[in-house]
Amino acid sequence: MIRLIDVSKSFDGYEALKHVSLTIADGETLAIIGGSGSGKSTLxxxxxxxIKPTSGEIYIGDQEIGHMTEQELKPxxxxxxxxFQYSAxxxxxxxxxxxxxxLREHTDLSEARIAEIVREKLHLVGLDGVEDLMPSELSGGMKKRVSLARAIAIEPSIIFYDEPSSGLxxxxxxxxxxLIIHTQRALHVTSVVVTHDMASACRIADRIAMIYEGELIAVDTAERFQRLKDPRVQAFFHTLRTTKEVCP
Incomplete structure (x- = not known):
């Protein structure tokens, strides 16, 4: 579904990502972890x-998107x-x-059909009957659910999550x-989750990828990931071990 081939990205001489190569399979949930400023948000x-890569190629399916124009990217x-991190x-x-x-921006569906889809997607995320509420009336967790309902309304094949547990x-x-696990199973989507929360990554991901100072230093299943000897990887498990939690 997604392939990165030797991708680098620089900003004013600063190399935020360095020669990243990664393949994400159709229907897989991949968690991308890393500390603040590691490069995971850039990825x-x-x-x-x-943003465009400074070098390298990025494929969604068989289409190389790294150098497409905005018009070419729309479909x-x-x-x-x-x-989004704060629901947006x-x-x-x-x-x-x-x-x-x-749905209104990108389809020609009738208002009756749009209303039906809205109810379906809100039901999927456990929010029946909230269509008429305003965002200010929602809790943080409810806003995350609405954000997910909006993301899946167009029935995407890929869902990107930016720090979904932030502030919760x-x-x-x-x-x-x-909910992320349920959505992936119900819709058979490919999910890419950027997070700093190792416990969350262990729960949701088929594989975990770690970015450290712009480099992809490890990619593995949650079970094998915790056994890697790299001290940069082990540092992410320190909090888990002190609270008696480990990846299954």
Whole structure:
């Protein structure tokens, strides 16, 4: 589904990503972990096409997107859903209008059919009957769910998540993790989750990829990942071990 071949990205001489090569399979959930400033957000922006690589190639399916124009990227982005770190809902729109936004912008569906899809997607994320509420009336966890409902309304083949557990308490974080797993299974989508939360990555991911100072230093299953001897990897498991949690 996604391939990066020797991808690098520089900003004003600073190399944010260095020769990253990575393959993400159709239907896989990949968690991308790393500390602040490691390059994981840069990688996500490259995959969405918001920025261009300095060198290397990025494929979505069989299409190389790394050097496409905005116009060329539009039809490809219709197959992508994005769940933003802080939900990024439109404050002036109801929940229903937020979820319907992409459908109204990019399809010719009737309002009756759009309303039906909105109800379906909100039901999928466990939010029945909230169409008329405003974002200001929602909790942080509910906003994340609405953001996901909006992302899946256009039935994408890939969903990108940017720090989905950011700002949530441990109980709500686990619920969002369960929702990510449920969405992947229900819709058979490819999921790419950028997170700094190792426990969350262990719960949701088929594989974990770690970015450290712009380099991809490890890619493996959650079970094998915790056994890697690299001290940079082990540092991410320190908190888990002190709380008696480990990847299954």
């Amino acid at each position: 996500l922006r490259l995959l969405i096409g918001l 490809i982005r219709l197959h992508m859903g994005m769940v 809902l439109f404050d002036s729109m109801t929940v229903g209008d937020n979820v319907a936004f992409g 308490d441990p109980i709500m974080t686990e619920k969002i993790d369960e």
